[in-house]
Amino acid sequence: MVPGRVSQAPLVVVSNRLPFILARGLDGRLERRQSAGGLVTAVAPVVIECKGTWVGWPGTYEMRPGEAIPESDAGDQAPTAGLKSSQVVAVNVAKDKFDAYYNGCCNGTFWPLFHSMPDRAVFKADTWNAYCEVNEEFAQNTLAALRATVAKLDAEGRVNVAPIVWVHDYQLLVAAASIRKAAEEEGLRFRLGFFLHIPFPSWDIMRLFPWDDQILQGMLACDVVGFHIEDYCLNFIDCCCRRLGCRVDRNQMMVELAGRTVHVKALPIGIPFERFVELAESAPKVLKTTEEKTILGVDRLDYTKGLVNRILAFELLLEKHPEHIEKVTLLQISVPSRTDVREYRQLKEEMDQLIGRVNGRFSRANWSPIRYIYGCVSQNQLAAFYRDSAVALVTPLRDGMNLVAKEYVACQIREPGVLILSPFAGAGGSMHEALVVNPYELDQVAETIHRALSMPLDERELRMTQLRRRERKNDVSRWLESFLDAMDGVNDETSLVGNL
Ligand code: ADQ
Numbered sequence: 001m002v003p004g005r006v007s008q009a010p011l012v013v014v015s016n017r018l019p020f021i022l023a024r025g026l027d028g029r030l031e032r033r034q035s036a037g038g039l040v041t042a043v044a045p046v047v048i049e050c051k052g053t054w055v056g057w058p059g060t061y062e063m064r065p066g067e068a069i070p071e072s073d074a075g076d077q078a079p080t081a082g083l084k085s086s087q088v089v090a091v092n093v094a095k096d097k098f099d100a101y102y103n104g105c106c107n108g109t110f111w112p113l114f115h116s117m118p119d120r121a122v123f124k125a126d127t128w129n130a131y132c133e134v135n136e137e138f139a140q141n142t143l144a145a146l147r148a149t150v151a152k153l154d155a156e157g158r159v160n161v162a163p164i165v166w167v168h169d170y171q172l173l174v175a176a177a178s179i180r181k182a183a184e185e186e187g188l189r190f191r192l193g194f195f196l197h198i199p200f201p202s203w204d205i206m207r208l209f210p211w212d213d214q215i216l217q218g219m220l221a222c223d224v225v226g227f228h229i230e231d232y233c234l235n236f237i238d239c240c241c242r243r244l245g246c247r248v249d250r251n252q253m254m255v256e257l258a259g260r261t262v263h264v265k266a267l268p269i270g271i272p273f274e275r276f277v278e279l280a281e282s283a284p285k286v287l288k289t290t291e292e293k294t295i296l297g298v299d300r301l302d303y304t305k306g307l308v309n310r311i312l313a314f315e316l317l318l319e320k321h322p323e324h325i326e327k328v329t330l331l332q333i334s335v336p337s338r339t340d341v342r343e344y345r346q347l348k349e350e351m352d353q354l355i356g357r358v359n360g361r362f363s364r365a366n367w368s369p370i371r372y373i374y375g376c377v378s379q380n381q382l383a384a385f386y387r388d389s390a391v392a393l394v395t396p397l398r399d400g401m402n403l404v405a406k407e408y409v410a411c412q413i414r415e416p417g418v419l420i421l422s423p424f425a426g427a428g429g430s431m432h433e434a435l436v437v438n439p440y441e442l443d444q445v446a447e448t449i450h451r452a453l454s455m456p457l458d459e460r461e462l463r464m465t466q467l468r469r470r471e472r473k474n475d476v477s478r479w480l481e482s483f484l485d486a487m488d489g490v491n492d493e494t495s496l497v498g499n500l
Contacts, residue, residue: 009191009487010153010163011043011052012145014138016102016171018088019044019080021059022069030063030070034078039168041079041272042476048082051152052163053145055138057098058090065092091141093134100130102171103340109209110170114198115304115398118208120343128211132174135218139178142167146179150188162189164487167222169197174218181221191490193483194222195267198400199426200232203239216240220257223490226267226483228401228426233264265486268430269401270475276410279383286384287331292367293453295330296389298382298404299396300337301374303347306397306422306439307334308354311370313395313445315358318369321450326367328453330393331385333373348374386411391452394421395439401426405434409467416464418452420445430470433463 019040020032047054058069069085072078093101104127112120142165149163167176176192183190206212216239219225227233233253240246240255247256253264287294295314299305314330334351338344355370362369377385386392392408402425409419409431421427421434428436437448 008050009161010050010149011047012055012142012149012163012165013043013047013052013168014055014142014165014172014175015168016057016106018056018058018090019054019083020078022063022090023060024062030060030067032070032072032076032078032080033059034080035059039269039476041275042480044079044083046480047087048080051087053087053089053149054083055089055142055145056091057093061092061095061098063090063092089141089145091138093137097130097134099340100127101134103338105131106171107338107341110173111198111304113205113209114170114201116199116201116205117304117398118205120303121208123208123210132214135172135175136178138172139175139182142175142179143182146183146188146190147186150190153189162191164191164193164484166483166487167192167194169195173215176221177214177218179221191224191487192222193224193226193487194219195226195483196232196400197228197269199398200227200235200239202235203242206235206239207243212239213243216244217257220244220246220255220262222262224263224265224483224486226265226486228266228268229429230266231429232400232426233266237264263486263489265482267479267482267486268426268474269403269479270471270477271403271406271410272477273406273410273472273475276383276386276407277413279379280387280411280413283380283384283387285388286381287388291327293328293390294385294388295328295391295393295449295453296385296408297330297332297334297393297395298385298407299334301334301344301348301351302337303343304396304398306395307332307347307351309397309439309442309445310393310395311351311354311358313439313442314370314449315361316442316446317449318358318362320446324450324453325362325369326364328369329367329371330369331371331373331389333375333377333382333385335376336374382407383411387413390417391449392417392419393449394419394425394427394434395437395445396422396425397439399425399427405431406471409464409471412464412468415457416460418455418460418463419467420448420452430474431467433466 021035022030023033025031069088071085072081108122153161237248237250241248255262355372359368359370386408394402394405405421405427419434421431421436422439423436435448437445
């Protein structure tokens, strides 16, 4: 929560998905189903308190025109329980169009491109058109919410308060352009912010996308554009300069377009740290109490997470250091993701085969090297896995931030384990006390696991204490506060004009 300020300006949050999923129950009525995640946990209470609105896709194609969003059930414990149906706007899109937008453009084009894997990206005019159309539908729904918000503020006599519209992530890169244009024409008061949860690539990668100028213009329609780390900010500023010819200030991180100044901010996301500590304190043991050590991996099953390399590196460890056989297990927990997309189904098959091969090669009568859970685990179980694992392997090939690294650290409440982290995750830039390892260098990964498994307690404690201190301080509430601070700075007189 961000005390003392949330009542000042209502927030209109716009994200691809609503903070809960709607589904039809057995009685045919729509019901809310909880969807977990740090973002929802942090942002929903603020939207509730400032009487704001959440605009997003409801997770179903079955909503009938005009059908009401259900209120939450009595006794609902979810962070969204206090979010009234009047505070929720469901963006309904026909299945074919949504499929072209979401599976086609968002996950087939932008996901790989923004993770600097252009060979996996598909560039197609029809999925891009669907993307623009769906963004336009989000924009129109957001405008309706903004009009209602301004009218309410006027009725309350709060005529100086400008609502904050906060657009999230790579699914909605161009929505802000329509929101600004219409809102300005109608004379609505508003401030417009954007946050990208994935990396922003260099100009060399971005320029491969045939309509890159529209992406940049869409993002520049905001007053504040936020990224996890400074590298992504600088990539964005560079693209604006080279593609659109904008005047930019790399020190102040500002971009000027058509006389308007856009503030570019590094706003590293955190986790609800204390919640993970509480979970770790109360969660019952889930791992066997033996001498065996567990190395843990927790990821969505996604090719950016470096899962194949991770298994190969673990195989190499067993080959080069057979003393770990029967002493160490790799527990890989992979939540199914984007199973409608071919590449994700192929990755699932590749993982199944690879894990089968390694287990076939090294298993003994009472021990297998890899335990593999393909599914979601509860927050309680997750906290126990984190707490009781000797090593966490967080080795993405590229990742905007990576929350798993932070959650692992939060759960180290007893004898601390060791975090092994890729420098290609946003988190790699600040979690300095982790063992940093290049996931492409398999030998090095294997040696680093070996080092982690034999690290003395005092070194583990020293590293973990510092990691925990930093993550506790920079938790998700602080991220939210920094974003709201940045939005409050929008009305300052700072401008690029005269600064260059
Ligand atoms: P993701 O790519 O989804 O997020 P990440 O940051 O690691 O990646 O978050 C995953 C979340 O899912 C974690 O909170 C984790 O606990 C949970 N999770 C993963 N596997 C699970 C399982 N099997 N069961 C239960 N829970 C599981 C995107 C970007 C990231 C960025 C975040 C937030 O890709 O780089 O850090 O958004 O901005």
